[in-house]
Amino acid sequence: MNFNGKHILLTGGSDGIGLALARQLRDKGAHVTISGRNEERLATAKAEGLGVISGDLSTPQGCTALADTWGEAPLDILINNAGVSSAPNAGVSCVYKAGEPVDLAAMDRAIFLNFHAPVHLITHFLPRLQAAREAMIVNVTSGLAIAPRSEAPIYCATKAGLRSFTMALRHQLKNTHIRMLEVLPPVVETKMTAGHIARGHRAISPDQCAAEVVRAMERGAKEANVGMVKTLRRTYSISPALARRVMIGF
Ligand SMILES: NC(=O)c1ccc[n+]([C@@H]2O[C@H](COP(=O)([O-])OP(=O)(O)OC[C@H]3O[C@@H](n4cnc5c(N)ncnc54)[C@H](OP(=O)(O)O)[C@@H]3O)[C@@H](O)[C@H]2O)c1
Numbered sequence: 001m002n003f004n005g006k007h008i009l010l011t012g013g014s015d016g017i018g019l020a021l022a023r024q025l026r027d028k029g030a031h032v033t034i035s036g037r038n039e040e041r042l043a044t045a046k047a048e049g050l051g052v053i054s055g056d057l058s059t060p061q062g063c064t065a066l067a068d069t070w071g072e073a074p075l076d077i078l079i080n081n082a083g084v085s086s087a088p089n090a091g092v093s094c095v096y097k098a099g100e101p102v103d104l105a106a107m108d109r110a111i112f113l114n115f116h117a118p119v120h121l122i123t124h125f126l127p128r129l130q131a132a133r134e135a136m137i138v139n140v141t142s143g144l145a146i147a148p149r150s151e152a153p154i155y156c157a158t159k160a161g162l163r164s165f166t167m168a169l170r171h172q173l174k175n176t177h178i179r180m181l182e183v184l185p186p187v188v189e190t191k192m193t194a195g196h197i198a199r200g201h202r203a204i205s206p207d208q209c210a211a212e213v214v215r216a217m218e219r220g221a222k223e224a225n226v227g228m229v230k231t232l233r234r235t236y237s238i239s240p241a242l243a244r245r246v247m248i249g250f
Helices: 016-027 039-047 060-070 104-131 153-172 206-218 229-238 240-248
Strands: 007-011 031-036 051-054 077-080 135-140 178-184 223-225
Touching (some): 007 104, 016 031, 039 051, 077 104, 104 135, 104 153, 135 153, 135 206, 153 178, 178 206, 223 229, 229 240
Parallel strands (some): 007 031, 007 077, 031 051, 077 135, 135 178, 178 223
């Protein structure tokens, strides 16, 4: 796909992988609008030429508000990137074995943001994408969607769920002009992983990750297995049991 003149909505574009991706797509001539909650970061992005919409996507109302704000404006590409990981109080770091109290409300918000929000947004925006000449939906999951690690059961479940949803929807849309890309990042140095990158684990930069995603979007790929996820994907295709054994203690 050629991005020149394309209208793109990218959730979670105020930071990390999303911001790097928004900048690279803007530099290729797309009209990119990002969403996020941090007003300061949104204002900085706006000054860089990105469109911005503020809002919390961890509730159905937040997703509806984003769709209402967008209204009838044209949309060619929807990128579902916003997500939370195992940061303290994010709701997805449930270390049951340590007997930590589980904040069920925070957990539900995290599950909503990681899984329900992409489903809600795709449902809201499908008519706009159907009206476009060529369109694309990009769902950002994780290498952990292939095989989970024990320390992040909720996070891994949301990403595996989104992976499964993406595969099924791709099949439903196969005879339409809407392409579906799943992005599976490895460990990337962002706010999400700050202080959580274990010694010996290799992390890539948000720019490196975004560059691989842009290439996958350009060639109309079904999956962008970024960096080390390529190795995980190959291992899983030879021996799912081996891949699971390695990843569970990752
Ligand atoms: N970093 C990694 O190692 C890694 C690996 C695999 C997959 N991923 C996935 O890649 C995606 C981006 O992650 P990242 O590492 O770039 O994270 P990040 O730097 O923490 O950025 C997360 C983005 O999501 C937005 N966001 C968070 N909570 C939100 C909420 N309730 N409502 C609306 N927006 C919200 C944030 O915006 P505000 O703060 O402005 O709300 C921010 O723009 C996520 O889906 C993540 O699961 C990341």
